[in-house]
Amino acid sequence: MAATIKEIAARAHVSIATVSRVINKDPRVTEETRAQILKIAERLDYRPNILARSFAQKKSNLIGLILPEISDEYFTEVIKGVDEIAFSQNLYTIVASSHKYKSLEDEVVTFIKNGLISGLILLASNLDDTLLSILSKSHLPVVLINSSNNIKKFDRIAIGDYQGSFSMTTYLIKKKHYNLLAHITGPLDNDDAGLRRKGFIDACKKYGVKYIIEKGDFSRESGFNACKKLLNNKDRPQVIFAANDMMAIGCYDCIKQMKLQIPQDVGVVGFDDVFVSQYLNPPLTTVRVNIEAVGKKAAELLLKKIQSTNNISSSVINIPTELIIRESC
Amino acid sequence: MAATIKEIAARAHVSIATVSRVINKDPRVTEETRAQILKIAERLDYRPNILARSFAQKKSNLIGLILPEISDEYFTEVIKGVDEIAFSQNLYTIVASSHKYKSLEDEVVTFIKNGLISGLILLASNLDDTLLSILSKSHLPVVLINSSNNIKKFDRIAIGDYQGSFSMTTYLIKKKHYNLLAHITGPLDNDDAGLRRKGFIDACKKYGVKYIIEKGDFSRESGFNACKKLLNNKDRPQVIFAANDMMAIGCYDCIKQMKLQIPQDVGVVGFDDVFVSQYLNPPLTTVRVNIEAVGKKAAELLLKKIQSTNNISSSVINIPTELIIRESC
DNA sequence: CTGTTAGCGCTTTCAG
DNA sequence: CTGAAAGCGCTAACAG
Numbered sequence: 001m002a003a004t005i006k007e008i009a010a011r012a013h014v015s016i017a018t019v020s021r022v023i024n025k026d027p028r029v030t031e032e033t034r035a036q037i038l039k040i041a042e043r044l045d046y047r048p049n050i051l052a053r054s055f056a057q058k059k060s061n062l063i064g065l066i067l068p069e070i071s072d073e074y075f076t077e078v079i080k081g082v083d084e085i086a087f088s089q090n091l092y093t094i095v096a097s098s099h100k101y102k103s104l105e106d107e108v109v110t111f112i113k114n115g116l117i118s119g120l121i122l123l124a125s126n127l128d129d130t131l132l133s134i135l136s137k138s139h140l141p142v143v144l145i146n147s148s149n150n151i152k153k154f155d156r157i158a159i160g161d162y163q164g165s166f167s168m169t170t171y172l173i174k175k176k177h178y179n180l181l182a183h184i185t186g187p188l189d190n191d192d193a194g195l196r197r198k199g200f201i202d203a204c205k206k207y208g209v210k211y212i213i214e215k216g217d218f219s220r221e222s223g224f225n226a227c228k229k230l231l232n233n234k235d236r237p238q239v240i241f242a243a244n245d246m247m248a249i250g251c252y253d254c255i256k257q258m259k260l261q262i263p264q265d266v267g268v269v270g271f272d273d274v275f276v277s278q279y280l281n282p283p284l285t286t287v288r289v290n291i292e293a294v295g296k297k298a299a300e301l302l303l304k305k306i307q308s309t310n311n312i313s314s315s316v317i318n319i320p321t322e323l324i325i326r327e328s329c
Numbered sequence: 330m331a332a333t334i335k336e337i338a339a340r341a342h343v344s345i346a347t348v349s350r351v352i353n354k355d356p357r358v359t360e361e362t363r364a365q366i367l368k369i370a371e372r373l374d375y376r377p378n379i380l381a382r383s384f385a386q387k388k389s390n391l392i393g394l395i396l397p398e399i400s401d402e403y404f405t406e407v408i409k410g411v412d413e414i415a416f417s418q419n420l421y422t423i424v425a426s427s428h429k430y431k432s433l434e435d436e437v438v439t440f441i442k443n444g445l446i447s448g449l450i451l452l453a454s455n456l457d458d459t460l461l462s463i464l465s466k467s468h469l470p471v472v473l474i475n476s477s478n479n480i481k482k483f484d485r486i487a488i489g490d491y492q493g494s495f496s497m498t499t500y501l502i503k504k505k506h507y508n509l510l511a512h513i514t515g516p517l518d519n520d521d522a523g524l525r526r527k528g529f530i531d532a533c534k535k536y537g538v539k540y541i542i543e544k545g546d547f548s549r550e551s552g553f554n555a556c557k558k559l560l561n562n563k564d565r566p567q568v569i570f571a572a573n574d575m576m577a578i579g580c581y582d583c584i585k586q587m588k589l590q591i592p593q594d595v596g597v598v599g600f601d602d603v604f605v606s607q608y609l610n611p612p613l614t615t616v617r618v619n620i621e622a623v624g625k626k627a628a629e630l631l632l633k634k635i636q637s638t639n640n641i642s643s644s645v646i647n648i649p650t651e652l653i654i655r656e657s658c
Numbered sequence: 659c660t661g662t663t664a665g666c667g668c669t670t671t672c673a674g
Numbered sequence: 675c676t677g678a679a680a681g682c683g684c685t686a687a688c689a690g
Binding site: 004005006016017020023024048049051052053054055056057 | 682683684685686
């Protein structure tokens, strides 16, 4: 059915090697033959068989992007960023998430060993040593999206979790004059969550204000539940700093259900600045993370690694955060 | 580096053909040798080289998903649905969007010819005959996500645009007793937009109420602009039916800027029921589309087509819509 | 500048 | 039930 270089070679009365050369823009071909071959290729509507090419070269034009899940707006922004960069370089992106069907580790191992992809971007907020060692043993170019400072030896995109959280807390204390704050954390094993928690606590301690910590898991429901506990506390906090916007939304739901007012009765602030936050009632004060930039930077870094043979020293790119002041506190 | 069947064959003192058979669960192997080979494969942490396999079989375990763009929540829900089904069948999904870098047609052609994928899901709201003919000439299994009834000969997932729009309009007229309605359309060449427009107009005509049509393009900005025009009209409409939620949000922005109240001064309703809609102030009355179901159904249909050799007659799966009554009208 | 050839890892006849 | 061998389409030395 589809034309192959063999066919083109036959028609052009040259060898397949020559055809291969012009397809791959190898300069060692005369203009004449090049033009001739190109014409025939055009006429036959030739398209290289990518599978064959990838196989022969032992490298594909596919990169893998592994995410914890694909649902959250947060993650889709990452996909968008990665795709945009990858696409501009003729790379295709395979997106996979650690579904119920497969654990993250299994997923990664499969990707590495099956030779499908020639680079990997891994967004995971808790990386254990096993995985890290698997990753470094495979000689696949890898870029991590992870904010933990403990990870050396890998190229990494990090979010300014600590700074963002610290600034927000400082703002709540110094500008808004709250003196009893609460923080709803993300999952304990999540590095971003840990950093945000630490930024909060450090700022509270620095200014000597009282605080309460409640546990969440980044889901709307957990925000709702944590908020309920907080409001029923004998010492009701004046403001709740949720470790992400989804949990802040859960707080909104809870507070409304209890017929309380934001920010009069209790303030709420979040982290991420997802699309919906600006439309909440009242609009949510939060810490903005430029998520698309995370994806873009990750892809750019990965491409650089794939293209350069010599392994450059691993770099960390920090994506800064920004305080977005709205009306929820 | 990575183990191959050759290596396993050597250690098991069998031929590579036998190894290949057990890997592929061919029953024509004795239990003993099978167990033996499996054990060695396990020990060597063998993973088949997908590229080699795909190449040899002339078919891959990759399916393509082409979208107009990747940013919108709408599209990411589709991705999620497709991925979930595909993944459960050991298929990987390559997501591509018709970027500035490539036209939709170019994208499709590349995908088809390069032999990378063994099935394609194409979400496009305006398909021209050229593209359709390219698609049918390639013998690639294809599932379209498109609501136009003019497309025969292709498996297709369609959204209940017309019904949803007709019901919403009927609700506006009969239950809410509006008698001057406005509709902000999506892009003219978009089939979903066309159907929604038609549903609106048909309902208005059926009940003999007056209506105004304003043009939009599904973007928030276009909703804002269309709304402004509408409100400055000498005959100001009592309610605005935006062809999607994003434009409805644009209306909210505009109405607030003009210091008007929803729904007292003017009602607003949308279409899609994206996540943010329930949190708008006031919560948006809209038509819900189960977008994830769209993705899932598309993937399921595609898998069925890929697996069955005989081409079944093309089916159309309709994803119904549902009126979501909230407080914006 | 161009042709010859080996071979990538695996599947798949075809014999045995 | 198992092995031998061809070949998928292309790249990449190596000759010439």
